[in-house]
Amino acid sequence: MSATNTETTLSDAQLDQLRVQAKALIGAGAAYPSQAAAARDAGIGESTFAAFLGGTYKGSNQAVGAEVTKWLSAVNERRQIQTILPVAPTFQMTxxxxxxxxxxxxxxxxxxxxxxxxxxxxxxxxxxxxxxxxxxxxxxxxxxxxxxxxxxxxxxxxxxxxxxxxxxxxxxxxxxxxxxxxxxxxxxxxxxxxxxxxxxxxxxxxxxxxxxxxxxxxxxxxxxxxxxxxxxxxxxxxxxxxxxxxxTKPKDADISAMIAAWGVNDPGEVRFLAGIARKPGALRVLDRTMKFASALAVGAGEARSIDHIRSAYAQLAGAQEAA
The missing domain is CATH 3.40.50.300 (P-loop containing nucleotide triphosphate hydrolases)
Incomplete structure (x- = not known):
């Protein structure tokens, strides 16, 4: 029933399914361009990963299968987060x-x-x-x-x-x-x-x-x-x-362009973000704040607001001061 008290034994069919799911993520146009890239992300040795996918691994397929399962779960979680979070602005021609x-x-x-x-x-x-x-x-x-x-x-x-x-x-x-x-x-x-x-x-x-x-x-x-x-x-x-x-610092036009790129038009939010952009870290901190604020809003199932932006900046500023 189990290899240990806490580990579930994977059947041959389940191991084969893991191989199919992993291979689907590798190749041209896929999430990973090569097996080596996927192996690095999974934290598994390249030769071990390749042998497991090919069904020729001589070691514990259960142990490797458990690692692949964790990796596939993490990949799926990242994908889910990326699909619900607003897309961050690309390079801005300020x-x-x-x-x-x-x-x-x-x-x-x-x-x-x-x-x-x-x-x-x-x-x-x-x-x-x-x-x-x-x-x-x-x-x-x-x-x-x-x-x-x-x-x-x-x-x-x-x-x-x-x-x-x-x-x-x-x-x-x-x-x-x-x-x-x-x-x-x-x-x-x-x-x-x-x-x-x-x-x-x-x-x-x-x-x-x-x-x-x-x-x-x-x-x-x-x-x-x-x-x-x-x-x-x-x-x-x-x-x-x-x-x-x-x-030495971003121009007012740079700040306005970055705020607009995030789709912010509420006057209160614009003022708060402009204040962030005039502090050390400038546009970089503004961008990070908006990414974090968007994540907080999605996690709460709410539309992004000034409260999320303030909370995100407070937490980021605290982390920077502690670093």
Whole structure:
């Protein structure tokens, strides 16, 4: 009746049904492009998952079947939530986004060095992703606090650009070869994490590849570009920056566009959301608040209201303060 006191034994027919349901989620146009992607989401080893689906697994099919059952249940729950929640707005062509796109277009067209500096939540990353997703030969790498040094930066670029080179000593050469083809543009997001030396290495990569380069980050990136206390040495780096833009906070028109994209027109809700967008985190926090407020409303079986928005923001703000 059961393998243990708490686990139900699956029959051969039930195991076969699990295989059918799992396979239906995999393939072109399905939820997962490959068995490997599905296995990662399920938390099951790729070889184990493949053997189970093929009916050739020599281990405990009961144990794997239990994991597949949990995974299928989670997938179904996510689908149900997605079908009832309002669709979040896609990329918004705000006034600030248009300004940033101009810098991106310039850098790619003229193989120039551009700079996008902005505060948190002004859509720097969203705009760069939009451009990379809609233009050919645009490559984007996102830096982390651990990516600051030259070697770490090169490793991150190789990973994000899906370059196959494994020899760290050849990373620079492989990156240049990748970018030297066509009218290429390399976008470095979160560039404030890079040291002045790493930024100088980027300058060299661009010079050799003869490609466009965009550095995007917060205001502290300017200090690194100027070289800190070594401004004379790094002056060539800063002087090579062509078109640049600094957006410290979203424009009123940006805020209005994002609020309208969420379908909000109640004056009280508009005022409250505009206030959120003028605080640290700006449009990003506004978007998260609306997603959470929509979920709260759906969970309560109610139409979204200012109460849901206030509650969502209060909980998100509390989580941010606790982090």
């Amino acid at each position: 006034s600030s986004a248009q300004d940033m796109l101009s810098v991106l277009q310039w850098a790619q067209t003229f193989r120039d060095f551009g700079l996008i500096v902005g505060g948190a939540g002004v859509s720097k990353t969203a705009t760069c992703l939009h451009y990379a997703g809609t233009k050919p030969q645009v490559f984007m790498a996102t830096m982390r606090p651990s990516s600051g040094a030259i070697g770490s930066m090169l490793k991150q670029i190789v990973r994000d650009l899906k370059i196959g080179e494994r020899n760290a000593g050849q990373f620079s050469t492989a990156i240049v070869e990748k970018l030297a083809v066509g009218q290429s543009l390399l976008i470095i997001d979160e560039g404030q994490h890079l040291t002045s030396e790493a930024l100088d290495e980027l300058r060299t990569l661009r010079d050799e590849a003869k490609c466009g380069l965009i550095l995007a980050g917060n205001e502290s990136i300017l200090g690194a570009l100027e070289g800190g206390g070594r401004r004379a040495h790094f002056a060539p780096m800063f002087s090579r920056v062509g078109m640049r833009i600094t957006i």
